[in-house]
Amino acid sequence: MSPLFVGRARELAALGDGLVKARAGASSTLLVGGEAGVGKTRLIKEFTGHRAEDAQVLVGGCLELGTEGLPFAPFTAVLRGLVRRLGRDGVAALVPGGNTRGLARLSPEFGEPDKDGAEARARLFEQVLGLLERLAEERPVVLVIEDAHWADRSTRDLLSFLIRYQRTAARLLLVVTYRTDELHRTHPLRPLLAELGRVEWVTRVELRRLTRREAVALAAGILEREPSPADMDRIYSRSEGNPLFVEALLSEAGAHESLPESLRDLLLAGVERLPDETQELLRVASAGGQRIEHDLLTAVAGLGEHELSRALRPAVAGNVLVVDGEGYGFRHALIRESLHDDLLPGEHVRLHTRYAEALERDLSILPAPRGAIELAHHWHSAHDSTWALVSAWHAAAAARKSTAYDEQLRMLSRVLELWDQVPDAAERIGHDRIDVLKQTATVAHLAGEYERAIAMASAALADLDHDADPIRSAMVLRQRGLTRYDLGRDGYRDDLRLAAALVPADQPRLRGQVLESLSRMLHRPQDWQEKIDTARLAMEIGHEVGDANVEAHALINLTWAHSCYGDMEARLADYAKARRIAARDDAYNAVMRCAISESDALEGAGWHERAAQVARDGVEEAVQYGLARTSGTFLAINLAEPLVSLGRWDEALQVVEHALDLAPPAPYRASLQGFATDIALARGQFDRAEASLESSRSVLSRGTFRDQTVLPHLCREVRLLWVRGQLEEAVRAVGRVLEEQDLVISPRYSWPLLMTFAQLFGAVPPSSPSAPLAASLLTRLRELAPELAVEGDLQQAHQLTFRALTDADHVKDWDRAVGAWAALRQPYTEAKCLVGAAQAALSSGDRQGAAARLGRARELAGGLGATPLLEQLDVFARRARLGGASEDDGQPLGLTARELEVLREVTNGRSNREIAEELFISVKTVSVHVSNILSKLTVATRGEAAATAHRLGLFD
Known part of the structure; x- marks a missing residue:
C-alpha cells in the first residue's frame, strides 16, 4: 500500500x-x-x-x-x-x-x-x-x-x-x-x-479513477522511486486508474516480465507468492466471508494457536489480510471473492460444512443473530438440505428476536423452498408446513410485504380443515383479515368474523384477540351494533384472562362505538379507564391508541383546546416510549387539526413542519400536508397549496384510505380549483364526489364538504356555462343534508351554516351560524359566516348591522392573515359603500370604471379584439387596460386576473 x-x-x-x-x-x-x-x-x-x-x-x-x-x-x-x-x-x-x-x-x-x-x-x-x-x-x-x-x-x-x-x-x-x-x-x-x-x-x-499523473505519484510512493514510462504505460493501461489494480500490477511487474492474463490472476498473484500453508488458510477463510472471527477461523482451520499464527502472519505482512478487532478481514473484498470462486466444488462443500459444524458446536462464537444466520448460510452453501432447513428455521427465530423481519422472512421462505426436499421436515423442526406458512404470513405483514402475507395465509388456509383444526384456522384468518385491512382489500371483515366463529370456548385468550381485532375493523353504520357487542365481549374476556392489551383496546373500540359528540364527559371517563388498564401491564401500544382516539373524539366534538392538549401530551408520551416518529407523528396530526380550527395557524405549521422533518409514513405525511394546504388556501398562497396538495395526491393515489383522509382531500381539490378561477372544473369535481362517495357514512367529514360545495355553487354566476349543473347539484345537496346525522356542537354549526347558504339566507339564520362558530372558537369560519350575515343584513336594509358584521369579520381575518377573505371584505364594503376599505378611490382594488369593464370581459374569456369590439375601443387601448389590471391585481396572467375576480365576486 x-x-x-x-x-x-x-x-x-x-x-x-x-x-x-x-x-x-x-x-x-x-x-x-x-x-x-x-x-x-x-x-x-x-x-x-x-x-x-x-x-x-x-x-x-x-x-x-x-x-x-x-x-x-x-x-x-x-x-x-x-x-x-x-x-x-x-x-x-x-x-x-x-x-x-x-x-x-x-x-x-x-x-x-x-x-x-x-x-x-x-x-x-x-x-x-x-x-x-x-x-x-x-x-x-x-x-x-x-x-x-x-x-x-x-x-x-x-x-x-x-x-x-x-x-x-x-x-x-x-x-x-x-x-x-x-x-x-x-x-x-x-x-x-x-x-x-x-x-x-x-x-x-x-x-x-486516478489520472495518469496521480497513478504515477501512487506508484512512486509504493516503489520509493518513479517507475519507467514503459512500465507505467503498461500498468496504467491495464489498471485504467483503479488504485487497487495499480498496486497489484506494480507488485507483479517487479516479479515477472509479463503482466497477468486476467483480473483474477492479478488479484490472486499476491496470494500465490505466500507460503502454501498460508494459501490454504486463506482459502479456508474465504468461505467464512469478508470478515471472520479469530475463534471461528481457529475452529474451522483445525490448527493450534501457534500454527495458526505462523500461517496468518505472512498474509497480514503481505497485506492480504488485515487485523480487524477480534478477527480478520481481507484487504479487499475482490480478493476474497476471487479465492472463494477458485474453490473446487468438493472444496466448496467441504469448507462450508466445516464452518457449519464449528458453529453447531459453539454458536456463541458469533453474536446473535449473526451466528444463526451464518450457520444457515453455511449449511445451505454445503448443499445439505436437511440441516439447511433446520438451521434456517432457527435463524428465523433469531432474526425475529432482533426485529430483523426481512431476514426472518427470507429464512422462513428458505424453509418452505426446502420443505419437499426433506421428508421428515416437520419432525426436524417440530412444526408442520401450515405452521411455517402461518408464521411466514405474520412476518411478511411485519416486513411490509402485504401481498406476500396474504398469499402465505391463503396457502395455509387452503391446507387447513376448519372443522378439524379451528384454532389454527382462526389464527390464520385473523392474520389475513388484518393484512387485507391494511392493504385496503375487501374480505377483511369476513375473515375476522369467520375467525371469531371458529375459536373454541377453551381458548379464551385467542378468542379475545380475535374479537378485539374484529371490533376494531368494523366502521360501517350497519356494523355498529356488532362492533359494540363484539368489543364488549372482547373486553370481558381480556379482563378474565388478564390480557391488559386486549382489554384496553376493546374498551377503546367500545368507547368509539358509543361516541356521541354530545356526551363527551362519559366518553372521556372511558378513555381514562382504558389508559389505566393499558398502563397496568405496560401495554404502550394501547396507551398510544388511547391518546389518538381521545384527541380525535374531542376534536370531532369541537372541544379544540382539550383535543390539542391531549394530543400534545400524547406526543410527549410517545417520546418516552421510544415511538416519537411513529405514534408521535400520528398524534401530530391530531394536534395540528385543532390548532387549525382555533386559528393558531402559525403554531399548527410548526407542528406540521416538525413532524414532516421526522419523515413519517406516507399516509401520515399526506394528512399533515393537508392541514398545511388548508392554511395556504386561506392565506392566498395558492402555489404553495397546489404543491402541497400534489404531494398528498401522489400518496393517496397509491392506496385505499378511509373517509377521514379521503373526504378532506377532495374538499381541498375543489377549493383549489375554485380559487384558481376554474369554476367549471370545480363544479364537475363536486359532481364526481357526489357520484363516487357515500357521504352519509361519515357525517363528521361530510358536513364540511356540503358547506364548501354550497358556498361554491353560490359563487357560480347565472351566466356561467356551469350554472345549470351547479343548480342541479345544489338540489342533490339539499336532498342529501337531511340524511346526515348531526352529533355534537361542531356538526350542528356546519348544519346551521349549510341551511343559511341553501335554504334561508335570513339574518337570523346567519347569526345563528356565526354564534355557533364563535362558541367553538373557530375564527376563520366565523369570519366567513359574518360575510353572509352582512350580506343578509344589507339585503334587509340594515346598513349599520352589515357594517358592524363586516368590521368584526375584518378583525378576525386580519388576525389570521387570511388575505383572500380580506380582499373579499374590501370589495363588498366598496360596492355597498359601507366604508372600512383600505383604498379611497371608490373602486374595488383601485381599478377604474373602464378597467372594471375590461376585467369583466377578461373574466368571460374574451380576447383583446373581442373586448375592443364589445366596448367600442381600440385593441391597443384594451391591451393597455389589461396591463394596468394585471399590475393592480399583482398577478401575471389573464387567467389569474379572472380567478381573482371570481374569488372576490366582483361581477356576481
Whole structure:
C-alpha cells in the first residue's frame, strides 16, 4: 500500500466540510460511492486517522454471505465497540430513559429484548438514534457505515431512519460507502440512494479513477522511486486508474516480465507468492466471508494457536489480510471473492460444512443473530438440505428476536423452498408446513410485504380443515383479515368474523384477540351494533384472562362505538379507564391508541383546546416510549387539526413542519400536508397549496384510505380549483364526489364538504356555462343534508351554516351560524359566516348591522392573515359603500370604471379584439387596460386576473 495518499483532495474536503458542520452543531450525511478497488476504504481511513482527531469515530461494515447480508451487522459492530470502550453500564447510561432492552436485539450484553411486535423495531431505531445523540453531546460523532451495497433490508431501514432524523442529533456526521459497480438495475440500494439524495443535508460523492499523473505519484510512493514510462504505460493501461489494480500490477511487474492474463490472476498473484500453508488458510477463510472471527477461523482451520499464527502472519505482512478487532478481514473484498470462486466444488462443500459444524458446536462464537444466520448460510452453501432447513428455521427465530423481519422472512421462505426436499421436515423442526406458512404470513405483514402475507395465509388456509383444526384456522384468518385491512382489500371483515366463529370456548385468550381485532375493523353504520357487542365481549374476556392489551383496546373500540359528540364527559371517563388498564401491564401500544382516539373524539366534538392538549401530551408520551416518529407523528396530526380550527395557524405549521422533518409514513405525511394546504388556501398562497396538495395526491393515489383522509382531500381539490378561477372544473369535481362517495357514512367529514360545495355553487354566476349543473347539484345537496346525522356542537354549526347558504339566507339564520362558530372558537369560519350575515343584513336594509358584521369579520381575518377573505371584505364594503376599505378611490382594488369593464370581459374569456369590439375601443387601448389590471391585481396572467375576480365576486 502506498504511503502517499493521492488524488482525493476534493473528496477529503467534502468530508472535512461535513465535520466542520458537525462541530458547529449541524448534522449531515455523505454518501461515498465508487467502483471496487477505487479507494473508498483508504479515503475513510485517511479522513478518520488524520482529519477527525477531535471526533468520536464509530465504524461498522456490512457483511456479505453469498448474496445475503447480515441484519444490523454494522450497528452491532459499532455497539460492541462502544461496549469495549465504555463498558455495558457506560453505554446504558447514554440510552434515553436508561432502558436498554431495545439494544438487546443487537447485542446480548444488554439482556433480554423487550416485547415483540410492530413497535419493537421503532423503539430499537429510536434507541440507536438516542444513543448517538447522547454521544454527540460530548464531542462530534462520525459514524461510518462501509460496504452498504451488502446491507440487508434491516440495515438499510435503520440507516435511512438515522439519516432522515439526524437533524435532531446535533454534531453527527454519517458517512456511507458503497460500490457503484454492484448497483445493478434492481439492486435494493439504488432507490434508497435516490431517495436520500433528495434530502437537504445529504451529499453524494463519487470517487473517480486516478489520472495518469496521480497513478504515477501512487506508484512512486509504493516503489520509493518513479517507475519507467514503459512500465507505467503498461500498468496504467491495464489498471485504467483503479488504485487497487495499480498496486497489484506494480507488485507483479517487479516479479515477472509479463503482466497477468486476467483480473483474477492479478488479484490472486499476491496470494500465490505466500507460503502454501498460508494459501490454504486463506482459502479456508474465504468461505467464512469478508470478515471472520479469530475463534471461528481457529475452529474451522483445525490448527493450534501457534500454527495458526505462523500461517496468518505472512498474509497480514503481505497485506492480504488485515487485523480487524477480534478477527480478520481481507484487504479487499475482490480478493476474497476471487479465492472463494477458485474453490473446487468438493472444496466448496467441504469448507462450508466445516464452518457449519464449528458453529453447531459453539454458536456463541458469533453474536446473535449473526451466528444463526451464518450457520444457515453455511449449511445451505454445503448443499445439505436437511440441516439447511433446520438451521434456517432457527435463524428465523433469531432474526425475529432482533426485529430483523426481512431476514426472518427470507429464512422462513428458505424453509418452505426446502420443505419437499426433506421428508421428515416437520419432525426436524417440530412444526408442520401450515405452521411455517402461518408464521411466514405474520412476518411478511411485519416486513411490509402485504401481498406476500396474504398469499402465505391463503396457502395455509387452503391446507387447513376448519372443522378439524379451528384454532389454527382462526389464527390464520385473523392474520389475513388484518393484512387485507391494511392493504385496503375487501374480505377483511369476513375473515375476522369467520375467525371469531371458529375459536373454541377453551381458548379464551385467542378468542379475545380475535374479537378485539374484529371490533376494531368494523366502521360501517350497519356494523355498529356488532362492533359494540363484539368489543364488549372482547373486553370481558381480556379482563378474565388478564390480557391488559386486549382489554384496553376493546374498551377503546367500545368507547368509539358509543361516541356521541354530545356526551363527551362519559366518553372521556372511558378513555381514562382504558389508559389505566393499558398502563397496568405496560401495554404502550394501547396507551398510544388511547391518546389518538381521545384527541380525535374531542376534536370531532369541537372541544379544540382539550383535543390539542391531549394530543400534545400524547406526543410527549410517545417520546418516552421510544415511538416519537411513529405514534408521535400520528398524534401530530391530531394536534395540528385543532390548532387549525382555533386559528393558531402559525403554531399548527410548526407542528406540521416538525413532524414532516421526522419523515413519517406516507399516509401520515399526506394528512399533515393537508392541514398545511388548508392554511395556504386561506392565506392566498395558492402555489404553495397546489404543491402541497400534489404531494398528498401522489400518496393517496397509491392506496385505499378511509373517509377521514379521503373526504378532506377532495374538499381541498375543489377549493383549489375554485380559487384558481376554474369554476367549471370545480363544479364537475363536486359532481364526481357526489357520484363516487357515500357521504352519509361519515357525517363528521361530510358536513364540511356540503358547506364548501354550497358556498361554491353560490359563487357560480347565472351566466356561467356551469350554472345549470351547479343548480342541479345544489338540489342533490339539499336532498342529501337531511340524511346526515348531526352529533355534537361542531356538526350542528356546519348544519346551521349549510341551511343559511341553501335554504334561508335570513339574518337570523346567519347569526345563528356565526354564534355557533364563535362558541367553538373557530375564527376563520366565523369570519366567513359574518360575510353572509352582512350580506343578509344589507339585503334587509340594515346598513349599520352589515357594517358592524363586516368590521368584526375584518378583525378576525386580519388576525389570521387570511388575505383572500380580506380582499373579499374590501370589495363588498366598496360596492355597498359601507366604508372600512383600505383604498379611497371608490373602486374595488383601485381599478377604474373602464378597467372594471375590461376585467369583466377578461373574466368571460374574451380576447383583446373581442373586448375592443364589445366596448367600442381600440385593441391597443384594451391591451393597455389589461396591463394596468394585471399590475393592480399583482398577478401575471389573464387567467389569474379572472380567478381573482371570481374569488372576490366582483361581477356576481
